[in-house]
Amino acid sequence: VIEGEEEVASENLERFLVRNAERCRSDIAVISDTSQFGPDLPAITYGLRGVLTCEVILRGAQQDLHSGVYGGSVANPVNALARIIAALHDDQRRVLIPGFYDDVRPLDVEERRRLSELPFDDSESLRALAWGEVGFTTLERRWVRPTCDVNGIIGGYTGVGPKTIIPARASAKISCRLVPEQNPISVAQALEACLRARCPAGIQLEFVTSSRSSAIVCDTNTPFMRAARIAIRDAFGRDPLLIREGGSIPVVEAFRRLLGLDTLLLGWGQNTDNLHAPNERFLLKDFHRGIRASALFFDAVSNGGTS
């Protein structure tokens, strides 16, 4: 399967799966859309966070108003949006959407130990940015804890120099990363209710969701997992690490729901490849080793996951 809509939640692929469930019957799905744990540290990803993306739009006056004439006497959509966003986290960086953590399971002691033993080292530039929910390590914050982030914001005058207006409109794109048992639809409803409850009089609020997908955790002890370990060891010259991933691949959840199919996440890139950013790359070395591992995987599966 080759599709180009993963970044917009693969809705058309889902429709295709519904209509072609019989033709799509398989033993296992394999997706190469995850990363190695680090340079020359190949990995099998057994968990993904889910995601919920939405946009909130606040409207005040019909048009921008002169801030001298009206300033202080009308609600300002940018200030209102800032207050709404600020109230999404407490000082411990926990998310303040009511009910947000209700279905989040406490961290498994054994898994927590395993995560802490991974050879993890923030790069210098990112260590300076380190931040997050109090009581959790960086990997826990990225992989097993849910988040709420603003991905973009715009409102009022954004050109060069000042322009003294009360903006008519402000909007923000907000996304939540979700962990197992959190229901994206429930979280979307809770988020919308929470935004509306905090919207001041004089401001109209519009809320639109786009992507919604659940988190996934896979069994790490199956014949396919064992076959993948063998293939990666042969192609990369070392055993893969078992890791989770903070990102989301909505079609993994759709494969399970619509086809009853498990997915193996065998990815070959690096987190330092500038994902979703200018100058994104894929190292040729990883490209070639990934091709080799993918081919060897078929051999290993045909041997039942025994080397």
Next chain:
Amino acid sequence: VIEGEEEVASENLERFLVRNAERCRSDIAVISDTSQFGPDLPAITYGLRGVLTCEVILRGAQQDLHSGVYGGSVANPVNALARIIAALHDDQRRVLIPGFYDDVRPLDVEERRRLSELPFDDSESLRALAWGEVGFTTLERRWVRPTCDVNGIIGGYTGVGPKTIIPARASAKISCRLVPEQNPISVAQALEACLRARCPAGIQLEFVTSSRSSAIVCDTNTPFMRAARIAIRDAFGRDPLLIREGGSIPVVEAFRRLLGLDTLLLGWGQNTDNLHAPNERFLLKDFHRGIRASALFFDAVSNGGTS
């Protein structure tokens, strides 16, 4: 004097005044950059708020980061900016910059009564937006109370649909409207200190001010004021109201500081003319009556302000 830089604080006109103080010696300055109080309600404006405009820029990572990979573990400049902006007001809509109100004089009882007697009626559309500092009327909020508003904000992805990034940068244009005795430079320093104090670790903050001007209140009982009343009555067919204005005209303060010159603010437009917004207008009727009043003013002055 005709100049085109009023909206960017008239800095070149100020330089001109410094170099040509002798040639600019005058009895009075007259500026037509204010409004009538309403349709067919001509007015003389005896007070202006001052203004401080600035921009605050927050920077996190070198570039946008994938919110799946990094979300929850790095500081987000948009979220940080929202928290900083939200903390600029309390729930009573008072400005929370430390020291902001220190030099603000309590409202004069006599003036408060006079303002309450003005024939003021919010239009339907603006009544729905009514908002502001608790304990003050709409006109007081607009004319005699200081404010702090965001005029524009931008950060991260602002195109169509979702993009799950942690933005590298976010910025906001912030302006304060100031009242007599507030020093724009002190307020700018207090605002910068307050923004920096609330900026979280992992985020770099840059602060740039642009316009700065003090509020002005003029004596309403001078021969020039009396002459203006006569001229307006003759041109508009009714006595002008005495009003203040929430906007700022920086050169008024410069005329006083550099030339020792008082200014009469005789303006002919309407607040509903879409000032600083698309489709700004100036009614021909007001244009013609304003020309007539301006001409009659010279007669009235030559008579010493007696009809």
